[in-house]
Amino acid sequence: MDLNRVVIVGASLAGLRAAETLRNEGFDGEVVVVGAEPHRPYDRPPLSKKLLAGEWEPDRIHLRQPDTFDDLDVEWRFGVAGAGLDPSAGILHLTNGTDITYDGCIIATGAACRRLPEQSRYSHVHEVRTLDDAMRLRAEIADGGRHVVVIGAGFIGLEVAATARQLGNDVTVLEGAPAPLIRGLGEEMGAAIGAMHEARGVTLRCGVQVDRLHDDGVLLAGEDGAEGELIEADIVVVGIGVVPATAWLGDSGLQLRDGVVCDETLNALDVDGSVVPGVYAAGDVLRWPNPLFAEEMRVEHWTNAAEQGAAAAKNLLAAAGRGAGAPEAYAPVPFFWSDQFDIRIQFLGRASADDAVEVVLGSTQPNEDGTVKFLALYRTGDRVHGALGVNAPRWVMKMRGQLMEQASWHDALAHAATLA
Missing domain, CATH: 3.50.50.60 (FAD/NAD(P)-binding domain)
Incomplete structure (x- = not known):
C-alpha cells in the first residue's frame, strides 16, 4: 500500500x-x-507517586x-x-x-478510569489518570491531616494510599475482593502486600462493597438491601480500574x-x-x-x-513494504513494577486465579530491620507462568529467560536456587 x-x-x-x-x-x-x-x-507512573507527593513538578515527567x-x-x-x-x-x-x-x-x-454513579457530583471525589487529576488531588493531601478513603486496592489505589499516608494523612482502603491486588498477583501474594500497608499505618478493609458515594464519604452496602456503614472521609479517591x-x-x-x-x-x-x-x-x-x-x-x-x-x-x-522484512508477531514476557512506601514490586509473566504460588527465595515476613525481600514463582500445570519480586530486582529479572523459554517448573526452581 x-x-x-x-x-x-x-x-x-x-x-x-x-x-x-x-x-x-x-x-x-x-x-x-x-x-x-x-x-x-x-x-x-509518577502521577500516583513522585508527582503526587510533591517531590517532582510536571516538567519532570x-x-x-x-x-x-x-x-x-x-x-x-x-x-x-x-x-x-x-x-x-x-x-x-x-x-x-x-x-x-x-x-x-x-x-x-x-x-x-471506571467511575462510580454520580461521581462527578462530588468535589471531594478524585481519580488519578491524568496530570491534571494528580495535581488536583495533590493540592488536597499535601498538608496532611486529612482522612483519605481509597476505593479499590489495585496498583493505583495502593500507590495513592501509600503516598497519602507518607504525607501524614489517615488512609482507609476499601476493597470488594478478599485481598488487594488479586487480579495482578493472586490472593496469597496480594494479602502479603496488604499486610505491609497495614504495618505502615494504612487501614485496609477487604470484602466490603461500596453502595454509593456520599457528601460525607462513602456508604457501604448493608445486608438485605439495608443502608450500610458510612465511612466518613475528607477526600475520596476512586481507583476501581x-x-x-x-x-x-x-x-x-x-x-x-x-x-x-x-x-x-x-x-x-x-x-x-x-x-x-x-x-x-x-x-x-x-x-x-x-x-x-x-x-x-x-x-x-x-x-x-x-x-x-x-x-x-x-x-x-x-x-507497506517500507520496512525490513515482514510484520512480526509481538510476543513479549509482560513486565510491570509498582513502588509503594519502601516496597518495590516487580512482576514478570502472568498471574491467574488458578496458578499455584511458591515463595522460593526470601520471606514474606519482615526482616529484623522491618524490610521484606522475596521471590515468588507462579505455576500453571508444569510450567512457570510468572515471577514476583518484592525488593528483589536482581532475583526477579534473572527469571526472564525462564519465562521466555516457557521453562518447566522443575527447571525454574533449579534456576531460582542459583540466585540465592
Whole structure:
C-alpha cells in the first residue's frame, strides 16, 4: 500500500514511541499525532507517586524535551480527540469537527478510569489518570491531616494510599475482593502486600462493597438491601480500574472486545475477524493473542505501551513494504513494577486465579530491620507462568529467560536456587 501519511491517535507513551520509530526506521512521509489532553506526552507512573507527593513538578515527567519533539518533524494536535474512524476511506474524524485523511493509522488512545454513579457530583471525589487529576488531588493531601478513603486496592489505589499516608494523612482502603491486588498477583501474594500497608499505618478493609458515594464519604452496602456503614472521609479517591478508550470507534467496523482486537502483529481486525489494512493499535487500548503464552491479553503497563508503540510502527511499515522484512508477531514476557512506601514490586509473566504460588527465595515476613525481600514463582500445570519480586530486582529479572523459554517448573526452581 502507499504510505504517505500516518496518523497516530493518542499522544501517549505508545503514541510517542510509534512516532519516534517511524522516523528512526526512515519513514519520511507525514506523521500526525492527535492527543485529547492539552499536554505533550508525559510519564504516567509518577502521577500516583513522585508527582503526587510533591517531590517532582510536571516538567519532570515530560517524556521528551521540547527540542526533541521538534526534531521528530511531527505535526502535534493537542486538545482534540478522535470522534470516529472510517478505515475503508482512510479518514479520522475529530471532536472539533475536522477530518484527517491517512494511509496508515495507529490507535493508541489508552484507557479511562471506571467511575462510580454520580461521581462527578462530588468535589471531594478524585481519580488519578491524568496530570491534571494528580495535581488536583495533590493540592488536597499535601498538608496532611486529612482522612483519605481509597476505593479499590489495585496498583493505583495502593500507590495513592501509600503516598497519602507518607504525607501524614489517615488512609482507609476499601476493597470488594478478599485481598488487594488479586487480579495482578493472586490472593496469597496480594494479602502479603496488604499486610505491609497495614504495618505502615494504612487501614485496609477487604470484602466490603461500596453502595454509593456520599457528601460525607462513602456508604457501604448493608445486608438485605439495608443502608450500610458510612465511612466518613475528607477526600475520596476512586481507583476501581480502567476501561479501554474505544467508544469513539463504535461505527468503525473494527472488532471491539474490551479493547481493539488485533492479530499477533498488532494489525486491527474487523468484526468478521479479517485484518484491516493499514490500521494498527498499541498500549492499554489493545487486545491481542500473545503467542509466547498462547493467551489473548490486554496489558495496562508502561513497558508494554512503550514496546507495542514501536512494534506497531515497525509492522505498519513492513506491511507497506517500507520496512525490513515482514510484520512480526509481538510476543513479549509482560513486565510491570509498582513502588509503594519502601516496597518495590516487580512482576514478570502472568498471574491467574488458578496458578499455584511458591515463595522460593526470601520471606514474606519482615526482616529484623522491618524490610521484606522475596521471590515468588507462579505455576500453571508444569510450567512457570510468572515471577514476583518484592525488593528483589536482581532475583526477579534473572527469571526472564525462564519465562521466555516457557521453562518447566522443575527447571525454574533449579534456576531460582542459583540466585540465592
